[in-house]
Amino acid sequence: MPTSTANTNKRNEIIEVASKLFYEQGYHRTGVQQIIEGAGAAKGTFYAHFKSKEELGVIWLRTRHTKWNTSLVEFLKDKDVASEKILAVFDFLGKWMKDCDFRGCAFLNTLAETPDPNNPLRNEIAGHKQKLLELFQRLIAEHQTKLPKDKCQNLAASVFLLFEGTLVEMQNFRDTWPLEAAKSQLARML
Amino acid sequence: MPTSTANTNKRNEIIEVASKLFYEQGYHRTGVQQIIEGAGAAKGTFYAHFKSKEELGVIWLRTRHTKWNTSLVEFLKDKDVASEKILAVFDFLGKWMKDCDFRGCAFLNTLAETPDPNNPLRNEIAGHKQKLLELFQRLIAEHQTKLPKDKCQNLAASVFLLFEGTLVEMQNFRDTWPLEAAKSQLARML
Amino acid sequence: MPTSTANTNKRNEIIEVASKLFYEQGYHRTGVQQIIEGAGAAKGTFYAHFKSKEELGVIWLRTRHTKWNTSLVEFLKDKDVASEKILAVFDFLGKWMKDCDFRGCAFLNTLAETPDPNNPLRNEIAGHKQKLLELFQRLIAEHQTKLPKDKCQNLAASVFLLFEGTLVEMQNFRDTWPLEAAKSQLARML
Amino acid sequence: MPTSTANTNKRNEIIEVASKLFYEQGYHRTGVQQIIEGAGAAKGTFYAHFKSKEELGVIWLRTRHTKWNTSLVEFLKDKDVASEKILAVFDFLGKWMKDCDFRGCAFLNTLAETPDPNNPLRNEIAGHKQKLLELFQRLIAEHQTKLPKDKCQNLAASVFLLFEGTLVEMQNFRDTWPLEAAKSQLARML
DNA sequence: AATGAATGAGCCTTCATTCAT
């Protein structure tokens, strides 16, 4: 008799535990054994639900992308103007890095661990970053209405690259100074 | 009977092989076994020279830092003005990424694999990036002579972050568009 | 809603898929998982129909015996004399080995995989070969009408053993030379 | 201080244990785990000595071939005439099957387990049987001095195939009747 | 300065089977 909730289903439990471990320890450092122990599942259960660790990795990145995007959109929603939103994306980064103790970006971290460009994980990574770039493109277009389209694109790309560099160096130095530098540079760019 | 030269000393051979593999495959994916096979050394020889794989990892990053810096300085030496040198750093990035087939930065890749901030590798990584930041600071100071020092620092940091973002996204997208966007942004910044 | 035909019944589908795999890959190398995947059935369905993999193995050998015998009888039916029929058994072997790409005899292969003489599969194997021996006995008796019974039996056994050796060495060498040698020997024996 | 013998060396111990298990249980039914437990070795030790289970399998068959041949030659050495030697090969088979409790031939058993003709084990199997065939060819040639060479070859092949069939059916029926039938057939052939 | 045998925990994955629905 499954009394209401709490019957979270082993599959979901595995995904949740794995997501946490993949992010905190890295994808390769995290073993299937460790995952199933955390989820209280048996080996066979794991492979009944996922045909490989890699498949779970893809699911992890895919759900992480969705959640991350939702969080970001939520964070931006009470900002009125595009320029404020762009700045808020950087504020979001600051909050995020503080919350994760500067663990950095799951996607970039996995990119570093995955040299093979044909690895399915690489698709998820590229897709995620592509979406972020497109967000910046939309916001910049909204903000710089009179700029020709190619200049807009170029500016958006620059903001995106600045964002990525900031993210990566906050992780590296475990400090907020890159964020502050980026924000004041951003002000000059908009 | 040590016949003439070619007796490069096992230690160096190990370092060379390891450096190649660590970079190409990642630090964790590369096993001690694989290294000694490549170097034609015995297990014991490895641990006679390095007290652990981690120690070798530190040596790898340290020598890589030196070589990378030398390459960069060499690349910049025939540029006359600071602004040209700054741009050349980005050109250097372009050449580098093409040569390594977009494998990215050994230091950032290792950062991603190494969540523990107390891991000795983290020191090497932070040190390397710190040095690069300082290079940008010197070049910007040389170029923007009338700018107050804090503005200079800030601008240098921004260029550094732009560089890092470009590096990381070239690796991700395996494409040169980030470099082109960054260079045109750079022109606006100087 | 059982829509018309094609509802061959999961049980039969499982048997068919398993038969193919057991023969081609060997009994032990073939997993229950693989079988149900091929048959499009669920785990539970498998164990609803067969109490164990072994039971399915027995069914496999039993149906294979029937089909094999039917094929052979069909192959012999237009031969008029016993001596011709005996030779035709060897021709049948040639055709069979060519068709199965020299995979050999399902029964002998399973024998090799099954050291325990009390394993139920062993009964099927022994039974199948016993029947083949008896066929040779009947044919030889028909051909050598004036030979005393014990000599007949002996000759039949020899032909049977020659057949088995030929079968096994065609599988081994993936060649028809054993068949040719056996047939010319057979001519001397009859 | 390794006192005299008993320092059988883990590698040899592994080979010995594996040889026993591979033969008695079959190659695939025997796990690496089981082998190292029997040999009192660690997992790593196994893979320090053999790059794969398959490599050990090849070594097993190769040493088994040598030992088997030596045994057979030993068994034949006090027979004076070729015809006696041929018969003795079949007696050797009888003794062998009794000693191994009708487990059959390691090579043919492994053949049955190994459908892939490109598997390295297949080479060893074919080589072993080829050598046995050549032994029969030599003995027959020695016995039938006036027979044309091709007839000799053909007869030798037939004896070989009879031997193989006998071997396989003794294993199947766990009985000596095939041997008796084969020997009386052999008398007719020589 | 160098060897290589030995360790044992861990890697990802498949096994045959059970059971509640």
Add this chain to the structure above:
DNA sequence: CATGAATGAAGGCTCATTCAT
């Protein structure tokens, strides 16, 4: 008649490291 989630032992193999020589 059929489903599919769950089990846990076992599969072959790699890991970083130690130690006696």
